[in-house]
Amino acid sequence: MPLLPVDSLPALRRRHSAKWSTFDDDVLPLPVAEMDFALAEPVAAALTAAVQRSDTGYVPPNPELPLALSGFADRRWGWRIDPGQVAVAPDVGVGVVEMLRLLVRPGDPVGISSPVYAPFYDWLNEAGSRTVDVPLSSDRGGWRLDFEGLEAAFAAGLKAYVLCNPQNPVGLQHGREDLEFLAELAHRYGVYILSDEIHAPLVLPGSSFVPFLTVSEAARVQGFSFVSASKGWNLAGLKCAAVVTANGSNADVVRRLPEAVQYRTGLFGVLASTAAFEQGEPWLDDLILTLDANRSLLATLIKEQLPDVGYEPPQASYLAWLDFRRFGWGSDPAAHILEHARVGLGPGPRYGPAGEGHARLNFGTSPEILTDAVGRIAAAAGR
Ligand SMILES: Cc1ncc(COP(=O)(O)O)c(C=O)c1O
Numbered sequence: 001m002p003l004l005p006v007d008s009l010p011a012l013r014r015r016h017s018a019k020w021s022t023f024d025d026d027v028l029p030l031p032v033a034e035m036d037f038a039l040a041e042p043v044a045a046a047l048t049a050a051v052q053r054s055d056t057g058y059v060p061p062n063p064e065l066p067l068a069l070s071g072f073a074d075r076r077w078g079w080r081i082d083p084g085q086v087a088v089a090p091d092v093g094v095g096v097v098e099m100l101r102l103l104v105r106p107g108d109p110v111g112i113s114s115p116v117y118a119p120f121y122d123w124l125n126e127a128g129s130r131t132v133d134v135p136l137s138s139d140r141g142g143w144r145l146d147f148e149g150l151e152a153a154f155a156a157g158l159k160a161y162v163l164c165n166p167q168n169p170v171g172l173q174h175g176r177e178d179l180e181f182l183a184e185l186a187h188r189y190g191v192y193i194l195s196d197e198i199h200a201p202l203v204l205p206g207s208s209f210v211p212f213l214t215v216s217e218a219a220r221v222q223g224f225s226f227v228s229a230s231k232g233w234n235l236a237g238l239k240c241a242a243v244v245t246a247n248g249s250n251a252d253v254v255r256r257l258p259e260a261v262q263y264r265t266g267l268f269g270v271l272a273s274t275a276a277f278e279q280g281e282p283w284l285d286d287l288i289l290t291l292d293a294n295r296s297l298l299a300t301l302i303k304e305q306l307p308d309v310g311y312e313p314p315q316a317s318y319l320a321w322l323d324f325r326r327f328g329w330g331s332d333p334a335a336h337i338l339e340h341a342r343v344g345l346g347p348g349p350r351y352g353p354a355g356e357g358h359a360r361l362n363f364g365t366s367p368e369i370l371t372d373a374v375g376r377i378a379a380a381a382g383r
Contacts (some may be wrong), residue, residue, distance in 0.1 A: 004037040004290045006366035012036055018367060028373045029344040035234045037365035041282035043233055046275035047268060059265045067090045068277035069242055079211040081244055085251045090264045092198050093123055098257050101126035103192050104159040106257060111153050114352020117168040126257040129207040132158060135354060138252055143172045154189035163195040165212055166203060167322045169351050169360045171314020172209040176215055178239045183219035193223045201284055203231030206290050207315035218229040220246040229273035233280055240269025291318050294363040305378035318364035325357035333360040341380035343373045
């Protein structure tokens with residue numbers, strides 16, 4: 001199996017990115033969503049060629065990225081994106097904030113469902129929205145949207161809802177029926193759905209990505225999708241994402257985005273994302289096999305060394321949501337683990353109230369680093 005290589009620890013520690021430069025040198029950093037694999041070859045080649053051309057200016061109106069994304073989405077998911085309904089943005093966060101500014105008024109209620117990617121809270125604040133949390137339900141084992149709660153919030157006047165599809169940090173790929181129902185509810189109550197689909201390329205074996213805009217006409221009328229190559233190919237620092245619609249009047253709203261949204265996007269991001277969508281699928285396939293192997297390795301390591309940790313393997317991406325409540329390490333076990341095990345994890349409480357006693361672990365790394373990290377946590381737990 002062609003598992004992707006990871007550099008040595010000293011080489012990784014020379015990286016300047018947040019993951020590798022935030023912690024002391026004796027810490028194994030497995031927090032922020034960056035991966036440790038070497039870049040996909042076509043992406044590296046596109047960036048090297050850009051450097052050789054000294055091609056470091058602004059992003060022009062650019063048909064190449066929309067075409068590349070449209071081809072990729074069709075081949076990968078059978079999702080027909082009209083390239084004329086794709087706009088670039090510096091990142092998904094800016095895309096969501098700027099779209100909220102166009103769609104809702106300051107102070108309007110906007111929904112999210114925790115536990116969810118922590119910056120959702122910040123994005124809503126930045127847009128001046130009032131955050132309404134309708135937590136995921138977890139009653140019948142497994143996470144799911146809480147439709148009773150959502151309908152109550154929609155009926156009470158929610159203007160927009162920011163969906164995380166698939167959902168970080170719990171690794172939930174929402175099912176087609178659930179998305180259809182969400183779209184129908186949104187249509188009934190006139191709620192915009194902004195679907196953050198940044199982890200879509202990383203849905204793992206056993207699940208399939210369901211693009212929100214494909215589930216129904218109601219979804220196309222209510223919905224805006226935010227996609228990017230930044231998680232799938234590890235390009236977050238290059239600053240490029242796309243806002244996608246499947247409805248003429250929604251596309252008209254997107255056209256009202258400030259021109260600066262295009263100019264603030266990174267040209268390297270556009271070039272790298274175009275290469276990733278056009279030529280990066282073989283690498284992505286290897287990545288998915290690699291992440292799937294790490295997902296299983298983590299399950300084995302936890303079973304053997306930390307059997308009291310709750311871990312439901314994610315359906316998507318490289319983030320594991322770990323329940324440490326049986327350890328007595330308080331509401332933020334990541335703080336205890338950093339101090340006593342020298343492993344950096346994402347603090348659970350940041351992802352919402354259900355994150356108390358939890359931490360998020362990034363397994364987008366080598367089996368050696370993953371094994372070392374779990375061993376260190378087990379040692380800190382006295383196992
Ligand atoms: C669900 C989700 N959305 C957005 C982002 C950040 O994306 P961007 O840097 O494009 O804003 C992340 C990063 O991990 C994420 O997990």
